[in-house]
Amino acid sequence: MRELEPTSPAKLRRVLSLPLLVCYGVGVTVGAGIFALIGEILRLAGDHAPLSFLLAGLIAGVTGVSYAVLVRRFPRAGGEAVFVNRGMGLLWGRITGYGITATGIISSSVIALAFVGYVQSLLPIPKEILLIGIIGMLAGLACRGVKESVYFAALVTLIEVGTLMIVIAFGVPLFSDMTLVASAFVPDVDTVVLAGVLSGSVIAFFAFIGFEDIENMAEETINPEWTAPRAIFWTLGITVLIYVLLSLTAVLAPDRNAITGSSAPLAVLFEQITGLPGKPVAAAAAIAMVNGILVQIVMASRVLYGMAGEGLAPQWFAKVSPTRHTPTRATLTVTCLILALALFFSLVRLAALTSLVTLCVFALVNLSLFRLGSQPGEETLARYRWWGLFGMIICLGIAGFQVFTGIIGAH
Numbered sequence: 001m002r003e004l005e006p007t008s009p010a011k012l013r014r015v016l017s018l019p020l021l022v023c024y025g026v027g028v029t030v031g032a033g034i035f036a037l038i039g040e041i042l043r044l045a046g047d048h049a050p051l052s053f054l055l056a057g058l059i060a061g062v063t064g065v066s067y068a069v070l071v072r073r074f075p076r077a078g079g080e081a082v083f084v085n086r087g088m089g090l091l092w093g094r095i096t097g098y099g100i101t102a103t104g105i106i107s108s109s110v111i112a113l114a115f116v117g118y119v120q121s122l123l124p125i126p127k128e129i130l131l132i133g134i135i136g137m138l139a140g141l142a143c144r145g146v147k148e149s150v151y152f153a154a155l156v157t158l159i160e161v162g163t164l165m166i167v168i169a170f171g172v173p174l175f176s177d178m179t180l181v182a183s184a185f186v187p188d189v190d191t192v193v194l195a196g197v198l199s200g201s202v203i204a205f206f207a208f209i210g211f212e213d214i215e216n217m218a219e220e221t222i223n224p225e226w227t228a229p230r231a232i233f234w235t236l237g238i239t240v241l242i243y244v245l246l247s248l249t250a251v252l253a254p255d256r257n258a259i260t261g262s263s264a265p266l267a268v269l270f271e272q273i274t275g276l277p278g279k280p281v282a283a284a285a286a287i288a289m290v291n292g293i294l295v296q297i298v299m300a301s302r303v304l305y306g307m308a309g310e311g312l313a314p315q316w317f318a319k320v321s322p323t324r325h326t327p328t329r330a331t332l333t334v335t336c337l338i339l340a341l342a343l344f345f346s347l348v349r350l351a352a353l354t355s356l357v358t359l360c361v362f363a364l365v366n367l368s369l370f371r372l373g374s375q376p377g378e379e380t381l382a383r384y385r386w387w388g389l390f391g392m393i394i395c396l397g398i399a400g401f402q403v404f405t406g407i408i409g410a411h
Contacts, residue, residue, distance in 0.1 A: 013325040016150060016221040018230060021214060024150050025235030027157035028295040029210035030164070030242060035285040037207050039265030042250050045200030048193070049247040050184045052200030057240035059201065059398060060208040062391045063362045064236050066369045068229035069384045071215040073372075075224035079215040080365050081307045087368025090312065096364050097307040103354040103361075104300035105334060108293045109341035115289040116342075131342050138294045139335035142301065143321070143328050153298075156291035163284035164242055167266060170273045171249030184251055202402060206355050207243065211235045212362070213295065216302040249273065297334055304330035359399040366391035 016024070038049075045052040067079075076082045080100050085093025116130045141152060175181055187193050214231050218224040221231075246266075250259055253272050262268040264285065267278030305327035308318035321328045366388045372378055373385025 014220055014222050014224075016217055016227070018227050018234075020150050020154060021217060021221055021227055021231040022234045022238075023154035023157050024217065024295065025211055025214045025231050026161065026238055027153040027291050028213050028299070029208060029235055029239050030157070030160055030288075034164070034207045034243065034246070035264075035266050035281075035288060037203060038247060038250055038269070039260045039262060041200045041204050041247065042256060042265075043260040044203060045197050046193075047184055047251055048187045048197045049200060049251050050244045051187060052197050053204045053207075053243040053247050054185070054240065055197070055201040056204035056208055057236065057243065059205055059394060060211065061236055061240075062387075062394050063366060064211060064232050066366050066384070066388055066391050067212055067215055068232045069381065069387075070365065070369055070372075071218055071228045071232075072225045073378075073381060075215075075218040075221075075228060076306055076309070079218070079303065079306065080212070080361050081303060081312055082310055084361075084364045084368045085310055085312060087371045088364065092364060093310065094307070094312045096361055097303055097312050099357050099361055101300045101303045101307075101334070103357050104296040104303070105337045106341065107354050108296040108300075108338045109345070111289045111292040111296070112338065112342045115286060115293070119286070128343065131339060134290065135293065135335060135339050135342070138290070138297060139331060142294065142297045142331050142335075143326055144324060150298075153291055153295055156287055156294075159284055160288045160291065161238075161242065163281055164246055164266075167270050167273070167281065168242070168245045168249055170270070171245075171252065174249060174252035174273070177252075180252060181248065184248055198401070202398060204243070205359075205398065208236070208239060209355060209358050210295075211239070212358075213299040216299050216306065219302075219306075293338075297331060297338070300334045301327050301330040304333065356399055356402055359395045359402070363392045363395040363399070366395060 041052055042049045070083045071079070074082050074086060081093050081097030084096040112131055112135055115134060116127050119125065119130055120127070187197055211232055214235065215228055218228055221227050250256075250265075250269055253259060253269055255272055258272070259265045259268050264278065264282050266285070267281040270276065270281045271278040304313055304317045305320075307313035308315055308330075317327065317330045317333070319329050320326065369381060369388030370385045370392065371388075373381040373383070373388065375381075
C-alpha cells in the first residue's frame with residue numbers, strides 16, 4: 001500500500017504586483033485622516049500649510065528609505081517586528097510587533113466609530129448593528145483572500161484619490177497668482193510663524209502614517225525585493241503631491257475660517273471653490289473610513305502571522321487557510337479586538353497616541369538598520385547604517401516635540 005506523503009502547510013500566496021501594492025499603500029496612507037486634518041493644519045500653519053505637509057512628507061521619507069532598504073534584505077510578513085528582532089533581539093522585536101498590531105487595531109476601532117457617527121446622521125440605525133455589520137463584512141473580505149481585499153482597497157483608493165484630485169482640479173485657477181503660491185513655501189523668519197509651520201508638520205505627519213504597512217505584504221508580493229521598495233517610494237511621492245496641492249488650494253480659498261471651523265473641512269472647501277454641494281465629498285470621506293478599517297485588519301493580521309513565523313507570537317497565529325491562503329486565525333482575532341474596543345470604549349485620545357507609538361517604532365526600525373549595518377557580512381546594509389541613526393534621531397525628536405507641546409493629548 002502506497003504511503004501518503006505529508007501535506008506541507010499552506011502558505012501565503014504571491015499575487016500582488018507593483019500597481020496593486022502601490023494602490024494598497026496609497027489607500028492605507030491617503031485615508032480618513034486627510035479629510036479631517038486639513039482644517040487643523042491650516043489653522044496652525046496658516047499661509048504655509050503646504051510647507052507643513054512638505055516637511056511631514058520629508059520626515060516620513062527619511063524612515064521610508066530605511067524601510068525600503070530593510071525589506072529588500074528581509075522580505076517577510078511582520079515587517080517592523082522582523083527588522084527589530086534581527087537588529088535588536090527577541091524582546092524588542094516582540095514589543096515592536098505588538099505595538100504595531102495595537103495601533104492598527106485601535107485606529108480601526110476609532111475609524112469604525114467615526115463611520116458609525118456619519119451613517120447615524122443619515123439613517124437611524126443602532127450603533128451596535130452598524131459596528132457588527134461593517135466590521136464583520138470587512139473581516140469576511142479579508143479572510144476571503146488578499147487579492148480580493150486589495151482589489152476592493154484599490155477601488156476605494158480610486159474613489160478617495162479621485163475625489164481629492166477633483167477638489168484640486170477646481171482649485172487650479174487659484175494658482176494663477178504665483179507670488180502667493182511661492183510665499184506658501186517661504187515662511188518669514190519669525191518664531192511664531194516657524195513654530196506654527198513645525199506644529200502643522202507634526203499634525204500632518206499623522207496623515208502619512210500607513211506607507212510602512214507595505215512591507216507587511218511582502219510574502220504576498222511578486223518579487224518583493226524589487227517591488228516593495230518601489231511601492232514605498234511611489235506611495236510617498238503620490239501622497240506628498242496630493243497633500244501639497246490640496247493644502248495649497250485650501251490656503252488660496254476665499255473663506256479660511258469656515259474651513260478651519262468645520263468638522264468636514266474638505267466638503268466646505270469644495271463648496272467654496274465650486275459653488276456646488278459638499279455632500280459627495282462627505283460621502284467620499286465615509287468611504288475612506290471603510291477602506292481604513294479594511295487595510296488595518298489586513299495589516300495587523302499579517303503582523304501577527306509574521307511574528308508567529310519569527311517565534312515572537314504564539315504559533316497558533318501562523319496557521320494559513322489551505323483554501324484561501326490567508327491567515328484566518330490572526331484575521332479573526334484582530335477583528336474581535338477591533339469590535340470589542342469599538343463597542344465598549346471611547347478611543348479619541350488613544351487614537352491620537354497611535355502616532356506616538358508609530359514614531360517610537362520608526363525609531364526602533366531605524367536603530368535596527370544602524371545595528372544591522374554594523375554587523376559583519378551585511379555590506380548592503382552597511383552603506384545605510386548612518387542613515388538609520390539619522391532617522392532614529394529625527395523620529396525621537398518629533399516624538400519628544402509631541403509630548404512636550406501636548407499635541408497628542410489635545411487631539
